Amino acid sequence: MNMERILKERRSIRKFKAEKISDSTINELIEAARLAPSGSNKQPVRYVIVKSDEMIKELGECTSVPFVSKAPLVLVCCVDKKTYKLSNASKIDEIDFSKLSEQEKAVIEYNKKRSEWDDSTLMAYLYLNAGISLEHVVLKAVDLGLGSCWIRLFDVVKVKRMLKLEDRYEVVALLPVGYPDEEPIARPRIDLEEVILKTL
Ligand SMILES: Cc1cc2nc3c(=O)[nH]c(=O)nc-3n(C[C@H](O)[C@H](O)[C@H](O)COP(=O)(O)O)c2cc1C
Known part of the structure; x- marks a missing residue:
């Protein structure tokens, strides 16, 4: 499908056919995530693939959104909080800056600054x-004839416990995915003029 159609035809899909999604198709979705850009190419995003009926039902109990438990597949988008923590932050002070190019110096300074970020700044960056990453998956799903819906309304603690995730991972969103069993009309969008704050 061409890009314009993907962007125009994408909808949040909340009703799915029972048909299961093949492993090769799931891999195509995750491949779209893998290709996403990330800050300093650190690639902090991870996915839990939930495809067993039993686990999907359990996930459904972690949210008040009713259709999650009826999806044939739920992708759980997580971030690894350790990605942007420098393991060798203390060693930065030992680097001989006189031997580095201006760009190398800037990268090291930026990485050092980032390792000192407070938790909320770090989380905002990870969420970005x-x-x-997840929107890459959403758009690839449309390309493959699938529908999906971002879900942020869920109990993070319950989901983490249910998936037995280590502390370093934070759950950002659930993405129920399936073959659409509805054709929602396009939801309204503000005008182009309103999106453009100013042209300088
Ligand atoms: C960050 C984010 C969080 C969302 N959370 C939910 C949610 O918890 N439940 C839900 O039904 N839809 C959720 N949505 C879907 C939006 O309601 C939907 O994208 C919006 O109404 C526009 O409709 P459209 O996606 O069909 O164009 C979310 C979308 C985004 C981008």
């Missing part, structure tokens, strides 16, 4: 990366 997750958003890009």
